[in-house]
Structure formats: C-alpha cells, structure tokens
Amino acid sequence: MADPARRLGPNAVAVLVLIALGAGLLLWQRPWQGSDDVVVGIPADAASQLATQFRALTDADSESAFVTAAGTSGAAKAFARRAWRARTALGAEAVELRYVSGGEVADHPDGSASATVDVSWRAGGEIGLSDTSVHTSSVTFRVAPQADGRFSLVSAAPDDGALPIWLAGDVTVERSPGSVVIQVDGGDAELPVESMATTARSAVGRVVPGTKGDVTVVSPHTQSQMARLVGQPLDEVRQIAAVTTRLDGRGGSSADTVIVLNPAVFSTMDRRAAQVVLTHEATHLLTHAVGTRAESWVVEGFADFVALHDDTASLSISAGQILAEVKAGRAPKHLPTTTDFGAESHGLGAVYESAWMIFRMLAQTYGDERVVGFYEAVLSGTALDKALSTSFGLTVDQLTTRWQDYLAKSASTVS
Template sequence: MADPGRRLGPNAVAILVLICLAAGLLLWQRPWESSDDAVVGIPDDAPARLAAQFRALTDADSESAFVAAAGTSRTAKVFARQAWRARTALGADAVELRYVSGGDVADHADGSATAVVDVSWRAGDEIGLSDKTVHTSSVAFRVAPQTDGRLSVVSAAPRDGALPIWLAGDVTVERVSGSVVIRVDGGDADLPVESMATAARSAVGRVVPGTKGDVTVVSPHTEAQMARLVGQPIDQVRQIAAVTTRLDGRGGSSDDTVIVLNPAVFSTMDRRAAQVVLTHEATHLLTHAVGTRAESWVVEGFADFVALHDDTAPLSVSAGQILADVKAGRGPKHLPTSADFNAESHGLGAVYESAWMIFRMLGQTYGDDRVVRFYNAVMSGTALDKALVASFGLTVDELTTSWRDYLAKSASTVS
C-alpha cells in the first residue's frame, strides 16, 4: 500500500498538468524557429531591397534561382516554385518584373505590405497564339518581412490590367486538334473543356471557311480567378459564362486573344448550352472581333448564328426570352444598340436572342454565304447601311421592319 503522506495534492497535480501542456505547446510551435506568421518590422531600406529583389527575380534563369530570389519563407518558396512552373508550361519568355513603389508600409495585420510592380512577359508557342506581343500589367505583390531582414514575395494580385496567367495559380496546358486549354488550379472539372474547344473550332470552320489559328481557352478554378485574369471587378463578371479578351486585358493585336471561362456560370450549364457559349466565343476569337468598332448586334448576333447553326433545340429554348417579350407586347422597336449589350443591363438574354434572330432570318432568306460576306464587310470597316445594301439589297429600316415581322411570326408559333 502506498504511503498517503507521499501522494501529490490536487493542486500539485494541476500544476504538473499545466507544465506538461505548456511544454507540449512550445515543442509544437517552436518559437525559436522562423515562422511565416511572426510579425516582423519592415526594414527602413525596403524600397531598395525590393528593387534589387525583383531584378533578381527577372534575372533568374532556373527554378532554384527564382525561388531563392523570392525570399526565405515557406510561403514565398511555394509561391515562386508554382509561378516558375507555370511560366515554363506557358513557354513564357521576355519576363521582367520592375519594382515601381510600395512595400515599405505594412497594410496587413501580419505585418506584410503591398509592392507595386510592372510585370512584362511574352507567351510562347505552347499556348497557340501567333502574336508575340510583350504584355505588361501592373501587379500588386504582397511582401512579408522576415527575421533575417529580408522580404519574402508571397502572393500576387492585379492592380491595373489582367493578372499574368503564370501568377494566377498552378497551370497546365493541353494541346488538342485546333485548340489549346490552359487550366488554372485544375480549372473547371465539371465539363470536358478540351473536346468542347475542339468542337467549337470545327463549328466555326464549317460556317466561316478560311479561319486560321487555334482556339485558346483559359479555364480557371474559381470565379475570383476569372475576374483577376480578365482584369475586372468580380461584380462585373458574375453574369458572364465566358469572355474573349486579349491576353493582358488591354493592348495587343487580334492574334493574342483567348477565351476565359467563368466556372461559377459555365459549369452550371448543361452540355448543349455550354457548347453554344464556347462556340460563340470561338467565333469572336477566330474572326478577330475583339476590339472591333462594328455594331454590337452584328458581332454578337453573328457569333450566335455560328454557335446555333446546327442546333436542333426549339425556338422556345434558343429564343424563348425575346419571343416571350414579343408575345407580351414588349417587342423591340429598333435594332439592338451597344448600350443594350451592357453586361449589367436587365433582360440581357433577350437582347442576345434578338440579335441572333436577325441573322437567323437573313440566313433562311439569303443563305450562309451572303450572311458571312455581310459580316466580313462590316468587320472590315464597311458602313452598316452600305454592307446591308451590297449583301442583301436592304436598307436599315427595311431590315428592322422585316426582323420585327419575323419576331412576331416566330412568337405566334411558340407555345
């Protein structure tokens, strides 16, 4: 039997338990080791350090050199390794990161700061673009001070313009016949984007012979990534399933355009609807519609003319919104204007359908060849009224009257 006099009292036991817990917590946290979570002051010479650091990132000619230049923290190493591998997948070259300002005042609770950097790069042949424009975006890099006095580059976000794809996440590139699909962090896993991109390329070629080049599709994993890649606030892309845009969201030529999907919308569509969207955007890309000054109804209506050319869905599906408006006495009085196609406009679906119905009517009356000739003329800069007369012998007023009659007749056949 144990000696009762040698037993520990309840207070002593509680103290020992607390000591053991504290020791375990210390061993787990290891405060004597460097931590990404530790708040460290930003060095006084941060701008000079950052200018040199981004020069080192520019000059890096290997993954190890790029990772070393990014900083000593674990987060920086992961970020830099991912960015380098994305660069490699995209064949990016002429990469330059030029420090502009910032990084010297903490603006986050963890003590990190925002450094503004101009990032330039040129896409390689890997992503199917014939254009070799050097793209430049203003990027906000998050930099975190470390206990060794250095700064670590831990993340990137767009400041002005689109975020370079190789800074957006883990990137993979897959080339298939006539198309290239760039997935960011796995992309949209709900639909077979690769085969759909190939189908879109073929569909455009059947209606518009002679189109050249690949269809390049960027498939982000999240809507937030999509917004960053097109350089737009997230609120402005919520209704958009996909958009055709220049690679940097700004300048460049018509040969550097890509289709960027919005997974929050695109992945919720059924296969038919998603294919229509992708073929619509592929028409914009392959006919160099980005940046055109042509009337919006011509650009958008023709893209749907191609996308729905072989579609077998009834009008109640493909034009249900505009025909419902017509049956309710709210039919359009004039051809759609550019303002009608504003992404935030009410009844946007009906506007697109109404533009498509113009081309559907023209195709049924005059045939594909004359419709394509009209579209090409307008895209080449011919005035709308002259292109209508040359292609169909119609004035704008005559087209408008025929279209309104066509809508009324079509609405009467839809239950």
C-alpha cells in the same frame, strides 16, 4: 520567525529555478509559432531591397534561382515554385518584373506590406498565341520582411488591369487539334472543356471558311480567379459565362485573344448550352472581333448564328425569351443597341436572341455565304448601311421592319 516546516528544501528550489528557466526559454523560442509567423520590422532600405529582389527574379534562369530570389519563408518558396512551373507550362519568355513603389509601410496585421510591380512577358507560340507580343500588367505583390533584411514574396494580385496567368495559380496546358486549354488550379471539373473547344473550332470553320489559328481557352477553377484574369471587379463578371479578351487585357494583337471561362456560371450549364457559349466566343476569337467598332448586334448576332447553326433545339428554347416578349406585346422597336448589350442590362438574354434572329432570317432568305460576307464587311469597317445594301439590297429601316415581322411570325408558331 518563519515556520521551519514551510521552508523549501534545496531540491524544491532547484526544480522551481529550472521551471522558470524553461518557461523563459519557451517564451523566447515560441515553438508554437512557425518561423513564417514571426513579425519582423520593415527595413529602412525597403525600396532598394525590393528593387534588388525583383531584378533577381527577372534575371533568374532556373527554378532554384527564382525560388531563392523570392525569399526564405515557406510561403515564398511555394509561391515561387508554382509561378515558375506555370511560366514553364506557358513557354513564357522575356519575363521582367520591375519594382515601382510600395513595400515600405506594413498594411497587414502580420507585418507584411504591398508593393506595386510592372510585369511583362511573352507567351510561347505552342499555346496558340503570338510569341512576339509583349504582355504587360501592373501587379500588387504581398511582401513580408525577413530577419535578414530581405523580403518574402508570398502572393500576387492585379493592381491595374489583369493578372498575368502564370501568377494566378497552378497552370497546366492541354493541347488538341485546333485548340489549347489552359487550366488554372485544375480548371472546370464539371465539363469536358478540351473536347468542347475542339468542337467549337470545327463549328466556326464550317460556317466561316478560311479562319485560321487555334481556339485558346483559359479555364480557371474559381470565379474570383476569372475576375482577376480579365481585370474586372467580381460583381461585373457574376452573370458572364465566358468572355473573349486579349491576354492580360492590354496591348497585343488579335492573335493574343483567349476565351476565359467563369466556372461559377459555365459549369452549371447543360452540355448543349455550354457548347453554344463556347462556340459563340470562339467565333469572336477566330474572326478577330475583339476590339472592333462594328455594331454590337452584328458581332453578337453573328456569333450566335455560328453557335446555333447546326443546333436542333426548337425556337422555344433558342429564342424563347425574345418571343415571349413579342407575344406579351413588348416587341423591340429598333435594332439592338450597344447599351442593350450591357452586362447589367435587364432582359439581356432576349437581346442576344433578338440579334441572332436577324441573322437567322437573313440566312433563310439569302444564304450563309452572303451573310458571312456581310459580317466580314462590317467587321472590316464598312458602314452598316452600305454593307446591308451591297449584301442584301436592304436599308436599315427595311431590315428593321422585316425583322419585326419575322419575330411576330415566329412568336405565333411557338407555345
């Protein structure tokens, strides 16, 4: 027989029952877990549902419609609002998102999946780009299933090629005479990119009269964003301060060319060095050098010729690396090749300097006008030997010998 002193009274039993019910309710509601964190299974008709949602995103004609189509989670709403604002800032038109595949199998611990989508759009002319060219990208969207059978679209990453800039983050556009700067998540906060872009535009115009169009600069906040925007692996852009490329990396015309900065490198430079880089890239952009088959030393050497045209730094600064090589008995035996300009090439700085010294030598002997004429001839498809003969009366071998002598003489004048 149980000890009466150890029996629970009615009130105590009632309290225990209430505690048990409360604990059960707590476990069921999980108030510590936000609604976005609840793992929901992927519906059987995932492909059909995603195709419908991306069509709705394409058809959306307002921010509210776009946000609604992106899903109900907080992450989806924030992502959609940011993307819509970026589209608006860029004047994006004819935006289309076409579901291709994926989203049917969870590939992340939170139950989300990845879906491949073809994205196309046209940029507004007010950002200095063609308003007729269609930009296309293959994009991987992170999609999280919802309890109502739809999905929340929470992020985007490049699948094949570059990420559309309006999917990269918060976008703002700064316009100045002759230049446009597109900032992603605030861009580079260390240097005055807007005024530097205007300076670059003016510098190119002074050396190459008749150049038309604006310099459009994309200034990401992180190196990772830069890699995504140019469609390159992170390791391949770590040493690059800036690159001139067609927006989204595909198709388009020379009018769709932009300069994309790498803040991890560009923002660490002093003002002079950063300006040289930006003017160098602006030369590529404004002379339509992107995609040309011209010899690399012509394209890169001329860009540095423009960038350093009015520079007052000594040769020990502007050409210190190549002149040190010459003084050490390692003078180049031939004109720089395309391989020499490879991003992973050893002594890349010396290669660029050596190409610049070719144009510096030619300008000192023949003047800017003939140098510009030579560059434009090669860029338009004239064979190198013919352009050299027409502009300067030189053969490739004669140019090489004169350049080697010029390097040796220059090296002897610097300490």
